[in-house]
Amino acid sequence: MDEGLHQARALLSAATRVAVLTGAGISAESGIPTFRDAMTGLWSQFRPEDLATPEAFAANPKVVWAWYAWRRELVAEAAPNAGHAALVALERRTPHFALITQNVDGLHARAGSRNVIELHGNIMEDRCCAEGRVLTPADELPGTPPRCARCGAPVRPGVVWFGETLPPRALEEAFAEAQRCDVFLSIGTSTVVEPAASLPFAALEAGASVLEVNPTRTPLSAQATIVLAGAAGEVLPRLVGWS
Numbered sequence: 278m279d280e281g282l283h284q285a286r287a288l289l290s291a292a293t294r295v296a297v298l299t300g301a302g303i304s305a306e307s308g309i310p311t312f313r314d315a316m317t318g319l320w321s322q323f324r325p326e327d328l329a330t331p332e333a334f335a336a337n338p339k340v341v342w343a344w345y346a347w348r349r350e351l352v353a354e355a356a357p358n359a360g361h362a363a364l365v366a367l368e369r370r371t372p373h374f375a376l377i378t379q380n381v382d383g384l385h386a387r388a389g390s391r392n393v394i395e396l397h398g399n400i401m402e403d404r405c406c407a408e409g410r411v412l413t414p415a416d417e418l419p420g421t422p423p424r425c426a427r428c429g430a431p432v433r434p435g436v437v438w439f440g441e442t443l444p445p446r447a448l449e450e451a452f453a454e455a456q457r458c459d460v461f462l463s464i465g466t467s468t469v470v471e472p473a474a475s476l477p478f479a480a481l482e483a484g485a486s487v488l489e490v491n492p493t494r495t496p497l498s499a500q501a502t503i504v505l506a507g508a509a510g511e512v513l514p515r516l517v518g519w520s
Contacts, residue, residue: 281503292459294373302465303509304380307355330439342422345434357388360509363517365389375454381436402435455480461487468495
């Protein structure tokens with residue numbers, strides 16, 4: 278990996294525009310279970326699809342809310358890792374930097390990343406089911422789930438569920454960043470969940486160098502400019518020159 282790491286460092290040093298895509302792998306290194314790994318204990322009787330659709334919430338709002346409350350506790354207890362910190366350092370020295378994430382845990386922002394595009398929302402946010410707006414505790418009436426104090430509609434987690442479209446503005450910004458960057462980093466993502474999986478390929482088509490950081494090979498590996506095999510928390514600090 279050393280030769281590839283040297284080449285990747287050179288590409289990043291020369292780049293003025295860098296776009297990054299992160300997936301569940303970088304969050305798993307902070308102890309946050311991946312979506313399907315969260316189906317344990319009390320939740321092992323359910324499939325993710327049973328708890329993460331608008332239909333499931335309409336049918337069993339208390340159960341769905343309880344599952345998300347448990348997942349929120351896991352996120353609140355987790356801390357950003359060395360991979361998150363390395364991306365903060367990379368952003369600080371890059372003239373134009375965009376971090377696109379499939380993760381809903383908000384760890385990038387907590388680590389200090391500024392230009393974060395959350396494709397799948399944020400699990401720590403509450404939204405009104407009817408109005409779609411982000412709510413604070415002062416905007417909610419008590420209950421399981423709470424209700425919007427303004428319109429009375431149920432409150433839901435601020436994430437994208439199965440069967441829902443991604444936020445149009447976030448998706449548009451993500452593809453724009455991929456298509457105009459000099460270097461695109463794909464980190465800890467399987468590159469199979471669309472539409473995010475198309476982002477590194479869009480960057481390649483636009484002429485960018487694409488670096489993949491992942492412990493295992495993915496559909497992107499054969500086309501990536503450089504593949505750095507390993508965990509984000511180990512590879513990224515070396516990539517940005519920490520070690």
